Amino acid sequence: MVGVCVFQVLGADSIASYLLAVALAILAEQVMRKVHPPGGATALIAVIGEESIHELGFLFVLCPVLVGSVIMVLVALLVNNLSGDSKRNYPTYWW
Numbered sequence: 001m002v003g004v005c006v007f008q009v010l011g012a013d014s015i016a017s018y019l020l021a022v023a024l025a026i027l028a029e030q031v032m033r034k035v036h037p038p039g040g041a042t043a044l045i046a047v048i049g050e051e052s053i054h055e056l057g058f059l060f061v062l063c064p065v066l067v068g069s070v071i072m073v074l075v076a077l078l079v080n081n082l083s084g085d086s087k088r089n090y091p092t093y094w095w
Contacts, residue, residue, distance in 0.1 A: 001061050002021060003043030003060075004060055006043070007046055012047050018048060025043035077090060
């Protein structure tokens with residue numbers, strides 16, 4: 001969301017918008033105490049991506065980002081819970 005907001009305010013014509021998108025994304029992660037470097041990369045993609053990404057606007061957060069995250073969690077659930085190892089359960093707890 002940070003990357004899309006930065007693009008809508010500053011556009012993609014300056015290095016400042018690239019730096020600001022990544023810095024604000026990492027700052028938001030630190031505030032939430034959930035730092036994950038691909039979040040900064042995703043914010044950068046929202047700014048420097050091609051026109052098709054820019055046309056998506058906030059749908060960029062839902063379409064490729066959310067769908068990709070859900071697919072990764074489903075694969076993790078299948079791989080870890082269908083293995084023969086009884087110690088390999090994902091998630092260990094839900095709360």
